[in-house]
Amino acid sequence: MSVKPIRVGVVGSGMISGIYLKNMINRFDILRVEGLCSAHPENAKRRADEFGIPARGYEELLADDGIDMIVNLTPTPAHEAIIRRALEAGKHVYTEKTMTTSHQSARELCELAASKGLWLGSAPDTFLGAALQTARRAIDDGLIGEVTSFAFSANRDNSFLTSFYRFLNMPFGWIAYDYSVYYLTALCSLLGPVERVAASVRAPYPTHPDINPSSAAFGRDIPTPNESEISAVLTLKSGVSGTGHVNGDSVIHDQSFFAIYGTGGILYLPDPNGFGGPVRLLPNWAHDAGPAQPRTLENIYGFADNSRGVGPAEMAWSIRAGRPARAGGAMACHVLEVIDAIIESGATNRFIAIESAFDRPAPLNPPADGEESSLR
Numbered sequence: 001m002s003v004k005p006i007r008v009g010v011v012g013s014g015m016i017s018g019i020y021l022k023n024m025i026n027r028f029d030i031l032r033v034e035g036l037c038s039a040h041p042e043n044a045k046r047r048a049d050e051f052g053i054p055a056r057g058y059e060e061l062l063a064d065d066g067i068d069m070i071v072n073l074t075p076t077p078a079h080e081a082i083i084r085r086a087l088e089a090g091k092h093v094y095t096e097k098t099m100t101t102s103h104q105s106a107r108e109l110c111e112l113a114a115s116k117g118l119w120l121g122s123a124p125d126t127f128l129g130a131a132l133q134t135a136r137r138a139i140d141d142g143l144i145g146e147v148t149s150f151a152f153s154a155n156r157d158n159s160f161l162t163s164f165y166r167f168l169n170m171p172f173g174w175i176a177y178d179y180s181v182y183y184l185t186a187l188c189s190l191l192g193p194v195e196r197v198a199a200s201v202r203a204p205y206p207t208h209p210d211i212n213p214s215s216a217a218f219g220r221d222i223p224t225p226n227e228s229e230i231s232a233v234l235t236l237k238s239g240v241s242g243t244g245h246v247n248g249d250s251v252i253h254d255q256s257f258f259a260i261y262g263t264g265g266i267l268y269l270p271d272p273n274g275f276g277g278p279v280r281l282l283p284n285w286a287h288d289a290g291p292a293q294p295r296t297l298e299n300i301y302g303f304a305d306n307s308r309g310v311g312p313a314e315m316a317w318s319i320r321a322g323r324p325a326r327a328g329g330a331m332a333c334h335v336l337e338v339i340d341a342i343i344e345s346g347a348t349n350r351f352i353a354i355e356s357a358f359d360r361p362a363p364l365n366p367p368a369d370g371e372e373s374s375l376r
Contacts, residue, residue: 003030003317003320004320005029005030005031005032005316006030006031006032006068006069006092006316006319006320007032007034007066007067007068007069008024008031008032008033008034008067008068008069008070008071008312009033009034009035009036009037009056009061009062009064009067009069009070009071009091010024010033010035010036010037010070010071010073011036011037011038011058011061011070011071011072011073011074011082012038012072012073012074012096013036013038013040013043013044013046013047013048013073014038014043014073014074014075014167015165016073016096016308017036017047017073018047018050019306019308019309020071020073020308020309020312021033021036021047021050021051021053021309022051022309023306023307023308023309023310023313024071024309024312024313025051025053027307027309027313028309028310028312028313028316028375030313030316030317030320030375031309031312031313031316033051033053034053034054034061034064034066034067035048035053035054035055035056035060035061035064035067036048036051036053036054036055036056037055037056037057037058037060037061038055039074039078041055058082058085062085062086062089062091063089067091068091068092068319069091069092069093069094069119069312069315069316069319070082070083070086070091070092070093070094071093071094071095071312072086072093072094072095072096073095073096074096075167075170075173076096076097076098076100076101076170076171076172076173076177076178077101077170077171077172079095079096079098079099079100079101080100080101080105080109082095083095083099083100083109083120084109084112087109087112087113087116087118087120088112090116090118091118092113092118092119092120092315092319093113093118093119093120093121094119094120094121094122094123094311094312094315094327095120095121095122095123096122096123097122097123097124097177097178097181097185097332098122098172098177098178098181098332098335098336098339099122099329099332099333099336100336101171101172101177102336102340103333103334103336103337103339103340103356106329106332106333106336107333107356109329110329110330110333113329119315119318119319119325119328119329120328120329121311121312121315121325121327121328121329121332122311122327122328122329122332123308123311123327123332124181124182124185124272124273124311124327125307125308125309125310125311125312125314125327126182126185126186126272126273126274126275127185127186127189127190127272127327127361128275128303128307128310128311128314128326128327128364129274129275129276129301129303129304129307129310130275130276130299130301130302130303130304131269131270131272131274131275131276131277131278131279131299131304132186132189132190132269132272133301133303133363133364134279134297134298134299134300134301135190135260135267135269135279136189136190136363137363138267138279138281138297139190139191139260139262139267140363142264143264143265143267143281143283143297144260144261144262144263144264144265144266144267144281145262145263145264145265145284146262146263146264147191147238147240147260147261147262148240148261148262148263149240149241149242149260149261150187150191150240150242150243150258150259150260150261151242151243151244151257151258151259151261152183152187152242152243152244152245152256152257152258152259153244153245153246153247153256153257153258154179154180154183154245154246154247154254154255154256154257154271155246155247155248155250155251155254155255156175156179156247156248156250156252156254157248157249157250157251157252158174158205158208158224158228158248158249159205159208159209159211159249160211160252161248161252162208162222162224163208163209163210163211163212163215163222164212168226169222169223169224169225169226171226172226173226174224174226174227174228174248175226175227175228175229175230175246175247175248176201176227176230176246176339176342176343177339179246179248179273180230180244180246180339180342181335181336181339182271182272182273183244183246183258183272184244184335184338184339185272185331185332185335186258186269186272187234187242187244188331188334188335188338188358188360189326189331189360189361190260191236191238191240191260191360192236192237192238192360193236193237193334193354193356193357193358193360194234194235194236194237194334194338194354195235195236195237195353195354196234196235196341196351196352196353196354197232197233197234197235197338197341197342197345197351197352197354198232198233198345198350198351198352199230199231199232199233199341199342199343199345199346200229200230200231200232200346201227201229201230201342201343201345201346201347202227202228202229202230202346203225203226203227203228203229204228204229204249205224205228205249206223206224206225207221207222207223207224208221208222208224209221209222210222227248227343227346228247228248228249229246229247229248229249230244230245230246230247230342230346231243231244231245232244232245232342232345234338237357254271254273256270256271256272256273258270258271258272263284264283264284265281265282265283265284266281266282267279267280267281267282268280268281268282268294274306275303275304275305275306275307275310276299276303276304276305277304278296278297279296279297279299280294280295280296280297281294281295281296281297282294300366300367301364301366301367302367310375311325311327313375314326314327314375315327315328317375317376321376324359324361326361326362326364327361328358328361330356330358330359331358331361333356333358334354334356334357334358337354337355337356338354341353341354
């Protein structure tokens with residue numbers, strides 16, 4: 001049975017827009033992209049021409065009764081105003097991460113969407129990818145027994161990245177809001193909401209030399225005011241606790257460690273900033289003759305490559321089915337509250353309670369009828 005596509009207007013023509021447009025136009029029949037706008041019209045025209053869609057103004061998109069959903073790909077400080085205007089115009093909204101610059105404003109937008117009967121969702125949608133869906137199934141099937149703790153650690157090179165990607169120096173652009181959101185969203189999608197956090201947060205290098213030869217500031221120090229090192233203890237509402245560590249003052253190629261520990265074994269996950277990668281299970285060998293070896297779990301799910309856009313597609317199916325979206329506003333708002341609490345804890349040296357909660361999103365169904373994974 002055919003399902004009427006959700007018609008989409010896209011806001012933002014920056015680096016991330018390419019993969020979103022590629023997938024939303026060519027990969028997901030449930031979406032039909034009707035136009036693209038940007039604060040930089042020349043960039044919007046260039047990107048729109050690349051994909052054969054019209055470049056339009058934002059007010060024009062909002063006034064078009066034929067557009068059902070806005071997909072917002074702008075920097076975080078612009079999100080609140082863009083989302084609010086879209087909801088007030090009666091459009092569903094899916095936004096890049098994080099939803100806004102504070103969990104209070106994100107909660108207000110979720111309440112506005114609910115009052116109007118609209119769907120509001122937010123990236124990252126990487127937890128819908130092959131790796132984390134395989135991990136979710138392993139946990140739900142009891143392959144590691146009862147979950148007892150978790151740990152993740154990640155790194156980046158602040159010195160290099162801030163020279164080439166200046167948005168990272170904008171407010172809410174660095175480690176907590178732009179990077180740890182992948183790990184925290186993955187964690188919450190697998191194990192549920194957080195109850196409280198305590199953290200150490202540092203920004204030890206207020207400037208870095210600009211090493212981008214094409215930059216007007218090449219060779220000079222540029223301000224890098226955002227936090228670059230975080231170490232946190234997180235206690236979930238289930239009672240399980242674990243640690244999260246993110247370091248932006250290390251090596252350029254991300255080195256990810258993510259493990260979930262249980263009474264029956266350990267699950268090792270790949271980088272949640274991607275969609276694929278091996279999920280390895282180390283079973284408890286207490287009753288065996290010798291130490292067990294980790295084995296890679298069979299992956300029966302799709303979306304192992306860069307599948308950005310699967311979040312809007314899944315939300316479109318949810319709209320048509322009248323059910324909550326998996327990458328929905330409640331979990332995104334909760335993760336943002338956790339990030340805000342990490343920053344607050346770093347400043348106050350105390351545990352911060354998390355007030356919000358959410359229903360853990362349902363796992364994807366395995367692929368059927370030639371689909372990569374069923375979003376229906």
